[in-house]
Amino acid sequence: MSAPADAVPVVVAGAGIAGSALALGLHRAGIGVVVCEAHPDDGADAGAFLTLAANGVRALGALDAADAVAAVSAPMADMAILDPAGTELDRRPLGGPDERVAFRCLARVVLARTLRELAVARGVEVRHGARVTGATPDGDGVTVHLDGGPDLRAGLLVGADGLHSPVRALVDPQARPPRPVGQRIYYGFSPAADPGVGQRPADARLGHTGDFHVVRSGGGVAFGAIPTSDRTWWFARVETGVPVPPPDDDPGAALRTAVTPGVAADIVAAAERIHVTDAHDLPHVGPWFSDRMLVVGDAAHAASPATGQGATMAIEDAVVLAKALRDSGQGHRGPGDHGPGDHGIGDPAAAMAVYEPLRRGRTQANVLASAAMSGSPVTGADPGEPLPDPVLHAHLDWARPLP
Numbered sequence: 533m534s535a536p537a538d539a540v541p542v543v544v545a546g547a548g549i550a551g552s553a554l555a556l557g558l559h560r561a562g563i564g565v566v567v568c569e570a571h572p573d574d575g576a577d578a579g580a581f582l583t584l585a586a587n588g589v590r591a592l593g594a595l596d597a598a599d600a601v602a603a604v605s606a607p608m609a610d611m612a613i614l615d616p617a618g619t620e621l622d623r624r625p626l627g628g629p630d631e632r633v634a635f636r637c638l639a640r641v642v643l644a645r646t647l648r649e650l651a652v653a654r655g656v657e658v659r660h661g662a663r664v665t666g667a668t669p670d671g672d673g674v675t676v677h678l679d680g681g682p683d684l685r686a687g688l689l690v691g692a693d694g695l696h697s698p699v700r701a702l703v704d705p706q707a708r709p710p711r712p713v714g715q716r717i718y719y720g721f722s723p724a725a726d727p728g729v730g731q732r733p734a735d736a737r738l739g740h741t742g743d744f745h746v747v748r749s750g751g752g753v754a755f756g757a758i759p760t761s762d763r764t765w766w767f768a769r770v771e772t773g774v775p776v777p778p779p780d781d782d783p784g785a786a787l788r789t790a791v792t793p794g795v796a797a798d799i800v801a802a803a804e805r806i807h808v809t810d811a812h813d814l815p816h817v818g819p820w821f822s823d824r825m826l827v828v829g830d831a832a833h834a835a836s837p838a839t840g841q842g843a844t845m846a847i848e849d850a851v852v853l854a855k856a857l858r859d860s861g862q863g864h865r866g867p868g869d870h871g872p873g874d875h876g877i878g879d880p881a882a883a884m885a886v887y888e889p890l891r892r893g894r895t896q897a898n899v900l901a902s903a904a905m906s907g908s909p910v911t912g913a914d915p916g917e918p919l920p921d922p923v924l925h926a927h928l929d930w931a932r933p934l935p
């Protein structure tokens with residue numbers, strides 16, 4: 533069954549990391565796509581960073597987006613473990629010897645914006661201020677309802693609309709809400725060298741630029757920092773039990789009390805601005821697909837941030853879903869083609885029958901691993917199953933059909 537002639541083949545709800553990456557994948561597959569983003573503009577808050585692991589960088593390569601992301605991110609080489617005073621206790625390489633898939637560090641908003649701008653430059657329509665409020669599927673398509681705008685007719689609606697996804701509730705009306713994992717995440721950045729912090733800039737004790745420094749701290753605080761050429765990105769994960777909202781005027785107050793004096797405390801003290809969020813995950817997620825609607829990225833498998841894999845999983849989803857739709861429909865025009873977006877999507881159910889078994893076990897294993905690392909292990913959930921690297925690499929190879 534194919535989408536009716538007057539429909540957009542795919543409407544994506546959300547132009548974050550998953551939605552923008554999927555737009556690139558669908559475009560590469562020659563499948564027409566319109567992306568509807570609730571936020572009215574591009575987003576200016578550069579306070580939150582993320583690390584992109586090797587698998588995420590590999591997936592970007594399949595979307596022809598690795599160079600664009602490399603241009604706005606810093607490479608990461610090693611993970612160094614420090615004691616509170618900054619003495620190095622251990623050091624391990626991050627990733628393998630292949631520099632093309634080296635870990636990267638950048639602001640979360642910059643990653644989403646870079647992917648979105650690349651999609652627009654390649655001809656994808658991205659509508660800002662277009663919040664998806666509902667959808668009505670029928671036999672051969674889905675009518676997507678937008679806040680304050682006319683409906684859109686599509687062959688498929690993909691919810692790349694994050695942790696609190698409205699599309700997830702349409703796909704699975706019984707969906708459980710996200711679970712708080714009992715960790716508060718503080719994050720921000722401090723100037724690269726701050727002479728105001730004692731006689732020694734905090735950064736001077738952080739070894740090499742581009743290394744991921746884990747600083748041991750007591751008080752239930754897990755602290756990490758990455759010095760780049762112009763700033764030191766940092767985060768602190770703090771066990772909270774039942775969280776009390778942080779004070780608006782000084783969100784970092786409780787962190788400053790909890791963190792052990794030393795390099796981590798100095799970096800926190802030098803922060804320009806501190807952001808706070810309480811970690812959530814989705815350990816018991818139901819179906820990902822029903823009636824021409826499906827979910828990807830955090831909307832499908834949000835993990836607490838401990839494994840640092842959420843964004844990379846979202847980009848992997850984009851590659852594998854675009855390949856599944858390409859291979860199942862008329863969109864397959866051969867490897868490497870960038871199409872004008874004039875192709876249909878074939879049968880979405882057939883594509884999902886390929887896609888979901890390839891993604892479910894891997895993403896679920898990450899959700900559970902991250903929950904355990906966050907001190908909030910899950911019982912009674914599907915355990916998931918990690919994928920061996922060669923199998924994952926084959927899934928992420930644009931030229932190879934999916935199994």
Ligand SMILES: Cc1cc2nc3c(=O)[nH]c(=O)nc-3n(C[C@H](O)[C@H](O)[C@H](O)COP(=O)(O)OP(=O)(O)OC[C@H]3O[C@@H](n4cnc5c(N)ncnc54)[C@H](O)[C@@H]3O)c2cc1C
Pocket residue numbers: 545546547548549550551568569570571581582583584585640662663664665692693694695697698717719809828829830831837840841842843844845846
């Ligand atoms: C503190 C913290 C640290 C993290 N660190 C890392 C890390 O180091 N490495 C890593 O890989 N991952 C990390 N993650 C996870 C990562 O940020 C997420 O997995 C990733 O952002 C998921 O991307 P997404 O596009 O699925 O969702 P989002 O980034 O949440 O994007 C969803 C988009 O949908 C839009 N939207 C929402 N509702 C609607 C609607 N109704 N209609 C239209 N648009 C809508 C939103 O405005 C947004 O633009 C971290 C997360 C947190 C909270």
